[in-house]
Amino acid sequence: MEFLPKHIAHYAEEHTRYEGDVLAALEKETYLKVLMPRMCSGHLQGQILRMFTAMIQPSRVLEIGTYTGYSAIAMAQAMPENGLLYTIDINEELKPLVQSFIKLAGLESRIGLHFGDAMQIVPSLNENWDLVFIDADKENYLNYYKMVLPKMKIGGFIIADNVLWSGKVCDPEINDPETLSLKKFNDYVHKDPRVENVLLPVRDGLMILRKISD
Ligand SMILES: C[S@@+](CC[C@H](N)C(=O)[O-])C[C@H]1O[C@@H](n2cnc3c(N)ncnc32)[C@H](O)[C@@H]1O
Numbered sequence: 742m743e744f745l746p747k748h749i750a751h752y753a754e755e756h757t758r759y760e761g762d763v764l765a766a767l768e769k770e771t772y773l774k775v776l777m778p779r780m781c782s783g784h785l786q787g788q789i790l791r792m793f794t795a796m797i798q799p800s801r802v803l804e805i806g807t808y809t810g811y812s813a814i815a816m817a818q819a820m821p822e823n824g825l826l827y828t829i830d831i832n833e834e835l836k837p838l839v840q841s842f843i844k845l846a847g848l849e850s851r852i853g854l855h856f857g858d859a860m861q862i863v864p865s866l867n868e869n870w871d872l873v874f875i876d877a878d879k880e881n882y883l884n885y886y887k888m889v890l891p892k893m894k895i896g897g898f899i900i901a902d903n904v905l906w907s908g909k910v911c912d913p914e915i916n917d918p919e920t921l922s923l924k925k926f927n928d929y930v931h932k933d934p935r936v937e938n939v940l941l942p943v944r945d946g947l948m949i950l951r952k953i954s955d
Pocket residue numbers: 780781782783805806807808809810811812813829830831832857858859860876877878
């Protein structure tokens with residue numbers, strides 16, 4: 742579902758910083774060669790993630806759901822020199838494409854790629870996160886949140902993508918597993934006193950969470 746009329750969405754993209762040749766090529770390659778290219782963050786959302794990263798200046802970032810690496814590269818480009826971004830995806834077939842674009846972007850030393858089930862990998866990463874981007878299987882959003890929150894620094898941010906799920910979360914009649922999980926996630930984090938939150942109705946909905954207490 743498009744939330745904004747096409748011409749307004751187009752105007753917003755046109756008045757957003759150019760993503761650079763590497764990300765532009767990666768989005769093109771994703772649409773040409775990979776299944777479900779709409780999963781790629783793309784220009785506007787990529788620049789929003791980059792801007793948040795530039796504001797937060799995180800030294801440790803975790804991304805759950807790499808896909809073709811677009812969002813990982815967009816965020817890593819704005820990280821401080823000594824920063825590290827870990828990104829996880831269950832689909833190992835994506836590895837050569839992601840690796841080649843990380844190399845093209847000159848970010849091999851800043852991005853750690855992990856393949857496997859994030860439910861298994863996240864607990865094995867011994868870091869305290871400044872920024873976490875949750876963008877993988879919707880059924881596990883709440884599990885990922887519960888897993889990472891204790892390992893977030895106070896003042897750290899979690900961003901969760903697709904929380905509006907094309908508007909399905911607003912419809913009490915829609916109860917498929919993914920929609921139900923996202924409704925549960927949105928309700929839970931909204932009531933959680935450990936975080937403050939804003940649901941940004943950008944693209945498919947970004948839930949922005951800031952940890953305020955343990
Ligand atoms: C929406 S895409 C990520 C898009 C990417 N973050 C971007 O913005 O360009 C979701 C990804 O999550 C991955 N995924 C799904 N279930 C997963 C799991 N249990 N563990 C790790 N990755 C998973 C999928 O393989 C897919 O590539």
